[in-house]
Amino acid sequence: MLSLRIGYNALTTSGQTFSSANKLRAAVCSLCDFEFAKVRAMATTTTTQPVVIRIPRRMQIQMENDDMKRKRVQKVNTVRPGKLLIVSKNPKLNQSVGHALGKFEQPLLTSKGWKHSKSFGDYFTVNNTKDVAPFITERPQEEKEEATSKTVTFKSFKLLPEIVEALARDNIIYPTTIQLKAIPKILHGHNVIAAAETGSGKTLSYLLPIIHKLKEERAAEEYSQREPQIGCVILVPSRELADQVTSVAKALCNPFGMTVKTVGGGRGVGAIKQTFRSGPPDILVATPGALCKALRRHCLHMSELTFFVVDEADTLFDPSFVEMVEDILSHTQVASSPLETKGPGRKAQLVVVGATFPGGVEDILSQVTDVGSIVTIKSQMLHFLMPHVKQTFLKVKGEDKLLELRQALKVAEQDGSGVLVFCNGSSTVNWLGYMLEDLGVRHVRLQGEMPAALRAGIFRSFQKGLVNVLLCTDIASRGLDTQRVKLVINYDFPESHTDYIHRAGRVGRAGSSMDGAVLSFVTHPWDVELVQMIETAARRRSSLAEVKSAFRKPAPKNMNSN
Incomplete structure (x- = not known):
């Protein structure tokens, strides 16, 4: 009787090949069945020596590895006692x-x-x-419990009392994480890029220090000796967001008699001129298209701004808006350090905020300021699914x-x-x-x-x-x-x-x-x-690494004056 190895060799040398271990195993099994049938037939007729059936060692190893892999996959159990994710x-x-x-x-x-x-x-x-929400800072365990020295409230930033009182009327007492990090930096004159999850209170993180500093600036003697100028321009992508930011800013500015105006999309040049007819506002909230129209018609000047804010930066630096934003930035003198935001000839302090932080922002901002001096604030849960x-x-x-x-x-x-x-x-x-x-x-x-x-x-x-x-x-x-x-x-x-x-x-x-x-x-x-x-x-439990916008890289400056 031929051994299984001889049958296997005859099979492989006959020109037949196998594309996988499963086909090879099936062929060997068929040979085994054939040999066992012959053994049983011989056992019924004569008494012979025990027949040893051998499987090639390489095939044994392959079969054992396949079994181990199959058992390993089956052992992975993602369910544990407790809540399901x-x-x-x-x-x-x-x-x-x-x-x-x-x-x-x-x-x-x-x-x-x-x-x-x-x-x-x-x-x-x-x-x-x-x-x-992960952006909520620690609170006292009980509402009646008095705040300890470690508990941070808006009073801790030494903001004007009128601002703190206006917040308290809306039951806003404790800052969120992004507010806790951004407000001190803006108060100290730094250019800031703040990226935090949606709904984390980014609007107040820049409005509060801006209104505080504008009020202090307007109270100084040297301010009364010069012509009124727009103190802050807030650039937003839509008219709805412009109306919303304006309503929040007006509520905070009312105690100081500061004015807030809006220039949004869908308005003609006549309506834009009417906005500035009564004088420049302290804070202007504008959409890119409307602000570009106002600049072309010389309705305002941005050379003496104190603050320039880009809200929803990932949208405004998108290709649909980026050319207008670059044009607006070219009309603004942006500071490169906190020292340049003070005294005569001061430059504007830049604040950029958004719910996502894609690449390409620095390339655009490098045209108007020193990117290395910008303070970048990122939330730990940025680009994560909200837990x-x-x-x-x-x-x-x-x-x-x-x-x-x-x-x-x-x-x-x-x-x-x-x-x-x-x-x-x-x-x-x-x-x-x-x-x-x-x-x-x-x-x-x-x-x-x-x-x-x-x-x-x-x-x-x-x-x-x-x-x-x-x-x-x-x-x-x-x-x-x-x-x-x-x-x-x-x-x-x-x-x-x-x-x-x-x-x-x-x-x-x-x-x-x-x-x-x-x-x-x-x-x-x-x-x-x-x-x-x-x-x-x-x-x-990782971030969505694919979150990014297709920013258009800034065109190289033409070095040929001809």
Whole structure:
């Protein structure tokens, strides 16, 4: 009888090859069965020597390694006692808060097979792991407990008493983390880049020290001997955000008799000139297009500014705005050190804030100031998924999204909280509005193609609670304060991680007294790729490294004078 090795050699030398260990193993098993059959037949007829069947050593090692790998994968258990971080439709893909992935361990993703047509109806939820937003600083344990010497309040910054009293009337006593870091630096005259998660109170972080320093400057004798000039220009990307910043600034400036004016989009040159007819305001809040018009018509001069603020920097330095921003910066004398912000011939102090911190900011700012002297303040949770907001991702067919939306709105109607529904295009906002009208859902719409006169007041009516559902594009995702919003619905999944962070940041904001949640409908294959990156970051508890804007690099200066 031929041994198995001879049969194996005959098989391999006959020109047959095997592409995997599984095919090789199947062939050997078939040979084994053949040899065993012969042995049994011979045993029934004659008594022979015991037959030893040998398997090639290399094949044994391969089979053992395959078994070990299979056992190792099966031993990975991501579920531990306690609260779950990831809840999936398939319980085997759940992950506990107490489970930490190894450095080289690949997470088992619920969304791995979401590009397949059979995955519709699947879902997973990233549960909130904290009850309080990470940007909230420590508070006394009891409301009646007196603040200790270690407890930092706005009084600790030695701001003007009128400012502290105005904050206290709105029950704003303790600074957030970004305010704690940024306010002292701005008070000391540093140029500052502040990047922190959405809803962390960045507007107050620059308004408070600016109003404090402007009031001190206007109280000095030398100021009364010169012509009034604009003290601060705050540049924002949208008219809605301009109106919001203006309302906050007016409330803080009223005790000092300081003026705040707005120059926003959708206004003609006549309206812009009318804004400055009564004299330059102390603080001007402007959108890029309107401010460029005002500069071209010589309605204002920015050569003697005390402060220049770029709010929502990741949007304003985007290619759609960057040329206008560079033009505006060219009209401004920006200081390169705190010493240049004092005395005669002083230059403007620069403050740049945003919810994301993409690359390319320094390249643009280097044209007007010394980037090395800028103080950069970054939040520890920058570009992370918010740990205090519950986030659900649902794989759903396009034709089923309207039904899922209606069901989610029914649940939200029970507590009367605000709901933001985001779409990627203005046409989708309009179409979805018609559908909700047919279903009897009361709502308002906000999108960039609306005339400025029509947009005015829409968001304000939503903030006041006159209507609870706002259909919008990403125009409402940047900077707008939405403390009454409890649910954000991504009817269209956002086109980038940056957009997702901004949309999700409309809930769980500083000063909000309610829990927040985000519901995202995932339909297209290109949506799945973004979802997989988000799920990986959630399971690893890491940042979304892909958060960046496609900044246009500044063109090289022309060294040839001819």
